[in-house]
Each structure stands twice: as C-alpha cells, then as structure tokens.
Amino acid sequence: MNTENITDLIDKASKLCDAGNLMEALALYSRVLSEDANNHEACLMAGSIYGETGQLAESVTLLRKAIELRPDDTAGYLTLAHVLRAQGDFPQAINNLENAVQACPNDAEVCCTLGSMRYEAGQLVEAIKSFERATQLDSDNTQARVMLDSLLVQHADILEKSGDHEQAFEAIRPLLESGNPPLGAVLVFAKLSPIFDTKDDCRYLLKKISEHDALNDAERTAIQEAYSWLDQT
Secondary structure, three states, rough: OOOHHHHHHHHHHHHHHOOOHHHHHHHHHHHHHHOOOHHHHHHHHHHHHHOOOOOOOHHHHHEEEEEEEEOHHEEEEEEEEHHHOOOOHHHHHHHHHHHHHOOOOOOOOHHHHHHHHHHHHHOOOHHHHHHHHHHHHHOOHHHHHHHHHHHHHHHHHHHHHHHOOOHHHHHHHHHHHOOOOOOOHHHHHHHHHHHHHHHHHHHHHHHHHHHHOOOHHHHHHHHHHHHHHHOOO
C-alpha cells in the first residue's frame, strides 16, 4: 500500500469517527497499521477507539506506541491517562499527564486536566498547584478559576479544622483579596476572624454577599450561622 492510499484510508477513518462510526473507522486504522505499524495517527486513533469501546489493554498498547513515535505530542499522553484512569491506575494516569505538561508546559487545558486527575486521586495540594498554573497561563480560563477557588476553600477548611489557622488563612487570603470572594472562603474566614481579630472585615464581606439576589436558602442560612460565630466569640 503506497503513501497515497494510506492517507486516503486515514481521511476516510477520520470522517467515520466524526460521524460516530467507530468500529468502521477502527477497521480502516487497523488496515493502515497492518501496512505501516509506525503510523502515529493510526496508533493514536485506534488506541482512542479501543479505549472508548472498553478494550483497555489494546488501547494502552497502541497509545504507548503513539507516544513512543511522537513524545512531543500531548494527545497520546492525555488519551492514555484517561484509559489508565478507567483501569483504576491513578499513579500512571497522573504520570502521563505530567509528561503532557512537560511536552507542552504552556497549555492551560493540559494543566487543568492534570489538576482534575490529581484531585480525583486525593492529591488536593498538588491539584491546587496545577490549577494555579492554569490560571497563570490563561487568566480567562473560567474552569480553572472556579476549580482553583473551590479547592482553596476545601484546603482552608481542612486546615482550620485541624487547628492550623495560619495556613488556613494563607490558603484563602488570595480569595479574600480578590474583591469578590466566594461564600465558602468567607465562611472559613468567619471561623478564623476571632483568632486574627478581623471580625469587622468578615462582617463587611458577609453583608456584601448577603446583598446578592441569587443566594439560595442554604447559603442564606450559612451566612446567618457565620454571623452567630462572630457574635459568640
């Protein structure tokens, strides 16, 4: 099979993938690989299809081959990471995402994916670092900002409950200084305020948030409880 025929098969397979005809596409990619075992796109796409259809062992083999052929291409690392996650192998999944970041260190989406995987694996502090990097690379990345804010609040809450008040305050400080802190950060701040003599600052933030019309009943209840903490201490 000449190069022109291989290119034609890959084009047809790509169109079949776009149309959702994965098994037909896989058959064409397999034909390409039977003629050219080192065809990167065929390895990558066949490996991806195997992963989507639950044939994980076959997927891993082909995706590792794709990475070997193109170690500078993040697609292989990202796809393999999700397949390894499906196998429950979080350490190797994270390792592949770290390799993807090394291959493309200025890609905010890759950093987000790594952050999400780290969080799912229970690596809260490392996940925060990944989302911090993503927001540094792309300040308009809403997903990264929302996740970062949420994880900082979670981390601060854990630290506050463990008695590490200094570190808890440091965790939420950037949120408080943003001018529009999330409610979760202010609720943690309310618990810390008696220790750091910042009750007035906290009351100001609670009042500011209370003026939002979009608050639900649970959020308004939480705000009232926060006022109670401040009044009782």
